[in-house]
Amino acid sequence: METFERWFLDSDRRLTPLWRAIVYFTLTFFALPMILDPLAAGLAERLQLGTALTPGVIAFAEGEQLLIALIATGLFAWYEGRRIDSYFLPFGQALGRRTWEGVLTGVVIAGGVAIGMIALGGMQVHGIALSGTALLTFAIAWLIAMVLVGLAEELWFRAYFLKTLWQAIGFWPASLIIAGIFAAMHYFFKDGENVWDVITLLWFSLLICYSVRKTGTLWFAVGLHFAFDYMQFFVIGSPNGTLVPQGRLLDVTFNGPAWVTGGVLGTEASLLMYPMLALATLYVWRRDPTPALDQL
Numbered sequence: 001m002e003t004f005e006r007w008f009l010d011s012d013r014r015l016t017p018l019w020r021a022i023v024y025f026t027l028t029f030f031a032l033p034m035i036l037d038p039l040a041a042g043l044a045e046r047l048q049l050g051t052a053l054t055p056g057v058i059a060f061a062e063g064e065q066l067l068i069a070l071i072a073t074g075l076f077a078w079y080e081g082r083r084i085d086s087y088f089l090p091f092g093q094a095l096g097r098r099t100w101e102g103v104l105t106g107v108v109i110a111g112g113v114a115i116g117m118i119a120l121g122g123m124q125v126h127g128i129a130l131s132g133t134a135l136l137t138f139a140i141a142w143l144i145a146m147v148l149v150g151l152a153e154e155l156w157f158r159a160y161f162l163k164t165l166w167q168a169i170g171f172w173p174a175s176l177i178i179a180g181i182f183a184a185m186h187y188f189f190k191d192g193e194n195v196w197d198v199i200t201l202l203w204f205s206l207l208i209c210y211s212v213r214k215t216g217t218l219w220f221a222v223g224l225h226f227a228f229d230y231m232q233f234f235v236i237g238s239p240n241g242t243l244v245p246q247g248r249l250l251d252v253t254f255n256g257p258a259w260v261t262g263g264v265l266g267t268e269a270s271l272l273m274y275p276m277l278a279l280a281t282l283y284v285w286r287r288d289p290t291p292a293l294d295q296l
Contacts, residue, residue, distance in 0.1 A: 020076060025161065088162070093217055099220065111231060116270075122270075123256070137247075149229050162175070165177060166296050178209060182201060183201040197265045208224065233248070240266050
């Protein structure tokens, strides 16, 4: 019994942070998907969602991920006697300055890549692809879908999971593990993935984790994640995993070397991402000289 307590329990008789992180990972990546995936697949078939890159398909998939993250986070919040929003995502700050700061950063990153692609001849803009009701409908639909992306993926990867791993093994080891998992999920489950996109995903995840340490909140990250994807899918309309977004703002074509356009992976895999991510990292570093969270 003493051996069990030493390996699994901390001083308050609860599971140690490492074991809580392991259980959370098991719940969100295996147990809950095993229950919810068949139900979601059946519902998606009834709704005839298909596999096209549309706001409806993305919103449906991200809605399931958000539900999984909420269930797992809620269970651990109950176990620890805390509020569900106490893991870097306080509800009262949802529309605060950190969120909007993240939104602006995401727009600058994606917009900078697009401007670079145009300047280097890899992206040609022929005008606006939508008008009238269609423009308004898709603008709102993509907005909802991308908000779900930002909330679902940040709550899943970098709220409770980051906090407990950080407590268990330190900030940078925890961030590296989460970045590796985040990149691996994209690499193994998205068509056309390559090493350049993996580097982007690793850097993007580490930047978001770093922003939590510097700001003390995940709302900057949610805003950044949402805005970057909104720009990428709706405004720019670049391909993603061999699929082209349906209902995009700009009428564009991409003709140029893959290092400029990102090839079938679009914006994320363009090498122009790296200087933009470097600027964003520099901004986060300089914006808050003293980390809001040095240790947990």
